[in-house]
Amino acid sequence: MDETTWRRRTGPYLLSASIAFIIAYSWRVITDASGAAALTADIVILVTWCMFAIDYIAKLRLAKGHRWRWFRTHLGDIAFTLIPVLRVVLVLRVFTRIPGLHLTKAAALRTRILVFGVGSTAILIYVASLQVLDAERRAAGATIVSFGDAVWWACVTATTTGFGDFTPVTMTGRVVGVIVMFGGLALAGIITATLASWVLERGAHRADDSDPAATRGDVRALRDEVAALRSELTNRDAPEQ
Numbered sequence: 001m002d003e004t005t006w007r008r009r010t011g012p013y014l015l016s017a018s019i020a021f022i023i024a025y026s027w028r029v030i031t032d033a034s035g036a037a038a039l040t041a042d043i044v045i046l047v048t049w050c051m052f053a054i055d056y057i058a059k060l061r062l063a064k065g066h067r068w069r070w071f072r073t074h075l076g077d078i079a080f081t082l083i084p085v086l087r088v089v090l091v092l093r094v095f096t097r098i099p100g101l102h103l104t105k106a107a108a109l110r111t112r113i114l115v116f117g118v119g120s121t122a123i124l125i126y127v128a129s130l131q132v133l134d135a136e137r138r139a140a141g142a143t144i145v146s147f148g149d150a151v152w153w154a155c156v157t158a159t160t161t162g163f164g165d166f167t168p169v170t171m172t173g174r175v176v177g178v179i180v181m182f183g184g185l186a187l188a189g190i191i192t193a194t195l196a197s198w199v200l201e202r203g204a205h206r207a208d209d210s211d212p213a214a215t216r217g218d219v220r221a222l223r224d225e226v227a228a229l230r231s232e233l234t235n236r237d238a239p240e241q
Contacts, residue, residue: 003062014055018087021048022127025085029130030147032137048084056081085127092119117190124183125154128176135172142169158184 024044027033033041056077063070080087092115129150136144143166144150153166157180168174 001062003059006058006062010055014051015087015090017048017051018084020044021084022088024048026130029134052081052084085123088123089116089120092116113190113193117187121158121183121187124180125151125158128157128180129154132168132173132176135170135176136168139170139173143167144173154180157181158187160184160188 021044024041028038028041028045031037059074059077060067060070129147132144132153133147133150136142136150144153149166153168156163156166157177160181168177
């Protein structure tokens, strides 16, 4: 079996595992589960994590003679293994393939960048909310003590607004805050670049001489001139009576 076949066969199962992971983690954090509920969530999290670790090891073994090169060129697989929720981003590909929508290459690229950028940021905000709540909930002097507070803090941080009404007091919470800040800046850059690209393309399209309406008018004018010249030459060459 080669790596392509392995990815095709395991892809749906690993995607389901990543969804199960984020559901179990969300349930554990939001409900502040304890006892049997917390144990069940931990088991689900551990099992799904083991699935991603096995998947990574299997793909590394399938690389055979060039495993070091495979390792250097597939760093994204390490990210999917360490942070399983990132695999949910792959679901966003569905929104870049709308049936019946014919886009230019530039428009298709902008669509993919925008969809993945916005989708990834939304997932980042959600996961960051869970992580900061899990880290802050029982800390001394914490202001982020509910999931609503955590989501508000993540949104404010991602947009770099920084009202300051909720501030992480733990090291984990602050590290998550830094990650969310950079994620928000990346999203702002993506949106700005996409809008600028669209405006430039529209301006170039309007200034393009190959506009269909203008081309049809030019063809008609040229056809009329050719007909007039042909008629003049015919009259000139005709024998005088």
